[in-house]
Amino acid sequence: MEYQQRLQTQITNRDKAKAYIKNKSFDTIATHGVYDLNEALANQGSVIEPVFMSTAQGFSHADELQAALAYEIPSWSYTRIHNPTLYYLESTLALLESYDCGVEAGCCVTSSGMSAITTVTDALLADSPHANFVSSSQIYGGSFQQFSIRQAQKNRQVRWVAPDAPMQSWAAQIDENTRFIYIEVPSNPGLAMCDIEMLAGLAHANNIPLIVDATLATPALIRPFQFGADIVIHSLSKIIAASGSVIGGAIIAKENITARFLPDDVSANFCQHLKLLPNRDNGACLSPMQAFLVLSELRTLRMRVDAFSQNTLKVAQFLQGHPKVEQVLYPGLLDYPQYQLAQKYFELVDSAKNSLHNQPEKRYGHLLSFRVKDGVQAAKQVINNLRLIFCATDLGRVKTIATIPAISTHQQQGDKGRQLANIPDNLIRLSVGAENADDIIQDLDQALGNHNNCNNNHHGNIDVLQRPHR
Ligand SMILES: Cc1ncc(COP(=O)(O)O)c(C=O)c1O
CATH class of the missing domain: 3.40.640.10 (Type I PLP-dependent aspartate aminotransferase-like (Major domain))
Known part of the structure; x- marks a missing residue:
């Protein structure tokens, strides 16, 4: 039947597309996926993968519908499936x-x-x-x-x-x-x-x-x-x-x-x-x-993870030396409690291949946590003082975001649950984004209330009173 012929061509083309891209580098796979020229030609030549908003697929024949719903042929039938x-x-x-x-x-x-x-x-x-x-x-x-x-x-x-x-x-x-x-x-x-x-x-x-x-x-x-x-x-x-x-x-x-x-x-x-x-x-x-x-x-995952990770390491190093900070948790810091394990598992994909001397680059991600001295009230005050960094229950964002897990993401598991999960009340979680690291550091420094430690004072101090009310 006509539809069987059509589907056979689709299967062959898709297998070829996958076999071809599979041997490429991470960035190439992330950029193209399995969407090659054959796939584009079946989609009016669109260079970028189209968004199929249609709830359902139309079929050429009752037998095709039956085979599709029996999962015997490649099909999509209905977007929930x-x-x-x-x-x-x-x-x-x-x-x-x-x-x-x-x-x-x-x-x-x-x-x-x-x-x-x-x-x-x-x-x-x-x-x-x-x-x-x-x-x-x-x-x-x-x-x-x-x-x-x-x-x-x-x-x-x-x-x-x-x-x-x-x-x-x-x-x-x-x-x-x-x-x-x-x-x-x-x-x-x-x-x-x-x-x-x-x-x-x-x-x-x-x-x-x-x-x-x-x-x-x-x-x-x-x-x-x-x-x-x-x-x-x-x-x-x-x-x-x-x-x-x-x-x-x-x-x-x-x-x-x-x-x-x-x-x-x-x-x-x-x-x-x-x-x-x-x-x-x-x-x-x-x-x-x-x-x-x-x-x-x-498509740009690796580059973003690389850039955010480099920013996060700089911020972690700044916080580590700050007198108002009791502890910083970041796998890239030498005093991170599981440093050996972090060394074993973290590595920027394809970094050895992309470097001059075939050396892999260690990157440790965009998230860090730190404990503020003087307990939860002090931690809340730091959050309230932030001006550039958003206070939100979110992470992995292009914008730097801070929260106190004990009163947000991990509030509902209660004191006992947080004890089990090792989440103290004065812990601030910081998801570092794409801003210039110096600007993130400056905001944290003024929020912690210690301008002397600021690595970057060419922007001048931010007047905390001028920050929008939260
Ligand atoms: C590690 C981890 N897994 C799973 C989830 C849940 O993801 P979603 O918010 O998309 O449901 C989150 C959300 O913060 C998370 O941090």
Whole structure:
């Protein structure tokens, strides 16, 4: 039939496009993805991936409709199930996350980072009345609530382990009902690291998958598949789409994840399973417009991560020497408690290839946290004094943003939960953006109330009284 011929050509062209781009550098993949000339010619020659706003796909024949809904032929049918713009984004994310890892991967994008986490964890915990899972205790506040409250409502037990706990402590939490190990690397807001390689080994010894939320690292810095992880989660709402107009999430799973409790065809292509079945039924799809915005920002991910990371290191070094600051947490600082682990995992992708002497560049990301002396009131005062830096419950932005996790992102987990997650009340989380580092430093310096320490006084002091009321 005519449609079969058409689809066969599409499959062949798409396979060729993927095989071609797969061997290119990270920046090239991020820029082009799988959208090549053949794909463009099928889209009126459009150089940039089009946004398919149509809710549904029209079919040429009843048999084509039937085969599409039986998932027997490539199709997108209905945007809650799939959509061409989502295909471009998912293919690019899968290629970037598996870049230089020697694995094949699939991707399923979702309506938010939280829906990505829920989609994965629900799918792995389904079908068992007594399922439990082991998680690092230092994770984003929303994930903490999802695990400790929502999963508990479904009779599923989270078993917390400190990220730096020895292997025996992790192993002791695993039994025959354990479905996965979950970590966040580095963690929000404490910047804690977990040993991905060690935990992947432990997970696989128990025939269960290791899931890594690598939102803060992005594939430009850490690609957990390189160290054996099975599933990677991203909130696309963060530095991947730094301009701040997207809420989205992504699940990227390698082929044949280790999961003794899943049927072979599900573990073979876990993301396709999530996309075509649970996510279709739960309805947490990403809008094509949001997918288009993510694609547009993804092209410059590595350069942005590089620039933000360099800025963040300068700001971290400034804060470290500030008399009003009790402690700075940033993986790039020599006194960072898990410095060795940070050295093992952080590296700017393709930096050795791009450097004159083939030396890899260490970059540590855009997030740091610092503790202000004199407690929470002093920390609040610093936030109130900020003039350039926004106070907001957000991160990964092109604009520098500060918050106090204990009263914002991690407020709802309560004192006990924050103790478990190691989030003191006087901790300020700072997401460093694209401004000139000197200007960020100057704002922090005046907010901390110590102008003598300012590295850059050529702008003159900012009159705190003139700042807009917050
Ligand atoms: C590490 C991490 N994972 C997941 C999420 C949730 O993402 P979203 O806000 O897109 O639902 C966040 C949000 O801050 C996060 O920081």
